Amino acid sequence: MRFIDSLRHRLHSLFHRDAANAELNDELRFHLDTLIERNIARGMSPRQARTAAQKEFGSFAEATQSTYESRGTALLEDLAQDVRYGVRSLRRQPGFTAVTVLTLAIGIGACTAIFSLVNAVLLRSLPYGDASRLVYLYTPNPHLKEIPQEATGPSNADFFEIRAQVRSFASMTMFDQKSMNLNTGDQPERVGVARVDSSFFHTLEAAPLIGREFRDADQEPGNSRSVVLSYSLWQSLFAGSDDVLSRNITLDGETYHVVGVMPSGFGYPHKTDLAFGNGNIADTQLWVPIALTAQERASRDPSSINALARLAPGVSVKDAQAEMSPLVARLQPLHHDLIFSGGMIALVKPLTQTVLGGARPLMLLLLGAVGSVLLIACANAANLLLARAAGRRHELGVRTTLGASRGRLVRQMLTESLLLASAAGIIGVGLALFFIRALIKLNPGNIPHMETTSLDLRTMVFLILISFVTSILFGTLPALSGTRINVADFLSSAGTRLIVDRRRLRRGLVVAQVALVVVLLTGAGLFLRSYRKVLSVQAGFSPSTLTAGLPVSTSADTEDKRRAFYASVLEGVSSQPGLSAAGLVNYLPLSDSESITTLWVDGYPNQKNQWVESRDVSSGYFTAMQIPLLRGRYFTAEEDTSAPRFVVIINQTFANTYLAGKDPIGHRLRTNSDDPWATIVGVVQDIRNESIETAAVPQIYTPFFSSFAPPIGVTVAVRSSLPQSATIAALRSAVRSIDPNLPLSHIRLMSELTAHATAPRRFQTTLLSVFSGIALFLAIVGVYGLLAYTVRQRTGEIGLRMALGSSRAHIARLILNEGLSLLLAGLGIGIVGGIAFAHLLRSFLYQVPALDPLTFVLVPVLLLIATLVACLVPSIRAAAIDPMVALRHE
């Protein structure tokens, strides 16, 4: 009760502060007056009585102050008072307030948006239980330098042996990726499927939302027609209906029974979850049992399975590696395929490293860039506050003379900074939301989980935190400098030294700003130059060729039938009016696919482990893609359809590498020492197959049907004079006439593939350029603000100079010089910083040296032009000053 009474009392005096003060005043007044009365009664004169009473009473003000403090609410009251006062004084200067708040809001908003991206990509945990305990297992042969180590998973038999013997793992699973035809009713659709073993969901610690995971019984061959759906497929196929577990779906012509639905957000493996996943599968929509036959389980052939394990409690990656290595060494002699397995080792790699490793440098770069923008915004705000503090010298001086302590004034000014930053933070939320939406639109597709970027709780906490830190950053300096007031100086109004002091501070801030902008602009310049280089790359094929993925008809279950199927596709497509050329290829250029094979060239000092990039194409492929023939001939239509013919076409780089100075036509090569030699019949121009930024490598093209097992699923490429939609319709009708259940997937122009291939670079270039642009704008505002203020401060002096005969041009030059000296200082420091930054950026650049001369010339020029404009306006204004008015002003 006593506590509540006491609290009520405190609150009462807080909210009735004025009343409480009046009461105290009355109470003290009574005391003092009564003392005086007493003294008079004792016979003193009224004047003596008053003096004596005052002496006895002590300081009235001191009593008031200490009583006030004893209320225990002083701090809160001061704060409330500071806030009221701050709001009032900021409202009196709406221009200053708006510029400061907006400047900061841009910085805070951009920072928050990038932080939420980093949060989604790096910080928010992957939805796989404790993802840091998940590891991939590989068994690469490190001697095969052409093959990335993460591309070689263990063979099936090795996987089961490892699972049976290794103790380091709490759980182990295998899976592979597959595109399948899903019958959705109207149009068949290609969907990403993972074929998984029964411990898959358990290892990932992901439980279905509805239904169950797979059991061992599900993967018995012949008993494996169960399927788990993704959340989005459940919504789109069955409208989220509850009876989904009694439903079936048709995949590749077979009926599968739905046994479970995964929660939303689970789509493992996404494209970015695997080091070498299927590039056509962005995320997985369906999971089916892997169902290996006894023969497959015993196979030691190189396989395309991914092996994933969860480390047992207390076991480190190193421990697991140490346990795996001797086991894999023991397994090696069991392999017959010595190309891949000779020197096989065990490699244990954390999943998070695979998923996030590639994105981390970019994320750090973006955070650094946006942090610099915020710093520049802070410098602007600090500069504005410093100017304002100078304008408030009178007010602060009066308060100091009246006995306000410096701490009290600093607190007052920091409260105002906090008010500004809070307003900026609130606007920053809106800006961040806007930035995030723009970011997601720019999604280049290679940043893991980027689409989940959002303002969540952590991001909001971050925003509040940086708003607070920002207010300290930009508020402290002006508060400390602004309140350094010597009462005597103030009263004799000789505070000149102070002004000089503060101007040095302001100039320092502008120099720092300019330097930071130069660094950012340098980075952006290098990125832009790289991007331009990438855009100017000649991919080597026609951008207007239309391509589409085509699966093999399910009825084509033998090699002969498959050959017949492809032949009829080619014939069907070619017979469509308007389609001028059509070709098939097993791996389309720029589709994240590589296909390498061993190589022997006749009459060349062949080396062990000699590799070449190889693609299977039909005769029309080169025409459809418009890849120019340099020598010899393309494949003939006959070589498309007849039994294996041993002919091959090479690219120019191949000719230069292996057959330099010789006529390649008629030379022979083979890809397998047991095969007959194949004769080179043509040389075509290099094209960018692997990626736009990877220079062409030696390349061979083999006829589509010369391979003994024609590929399952190809890409068809067509050229046409028709509009795009008509071309697609013609292609569809050609395919439908062969098999109405065949879905076309990934229908796109080659130009779209090129655009997709350059998207990551476009993304980073756009962001860095936008940040540099904002930074440049803020710096211009900063330079302009400082000079405009200088002109205002020096109006009297300028008037005097003019009265003494200075020309207007001279005055303008005076101000311009001041601006230029700051710019040059900032530029000098910035270029040094820019050089350091450029070295950090090297891995992001494409065919542009870190010290690119053009960038290092253009950036200073751009900065000078931009800031000259900012300097000119105040200079002209200074020159236009009327000396008479200026002198009166003083």
Place this chain on the structure above:
Amino acid sequence: MTKSNELLQGTLDLLILKVLTPGPMHGLAIADRVRQLSNDVLRVNQSALYPALHRLEHQAWITAEWGESENNRRAKFYSLTKAGRARLKSEEASWDRLSSAVYGVLRSV
């Protein structure tokens, strides 16, 4: 707080509570009473008295009410609350314990 020597922390609170025992009093009367009872040794400065009164009021050990003074002026009268009486009792007890302890030490050497 006093003319020359410092009072122990909280002693002024104790004195105020004590002089308020007979009945309500205003600030000046409290100061007079302390001075009188201490034979002019303890002179309570106003800048110590009023903070103490307000502090005690916050603690809800005393309450205040405006009333008429002996010279017919409006004055604020303080009186002990129940909690204040209890507080005084425990403070007195601990003061006794402390002073006899100090006295014991002083006498022994």
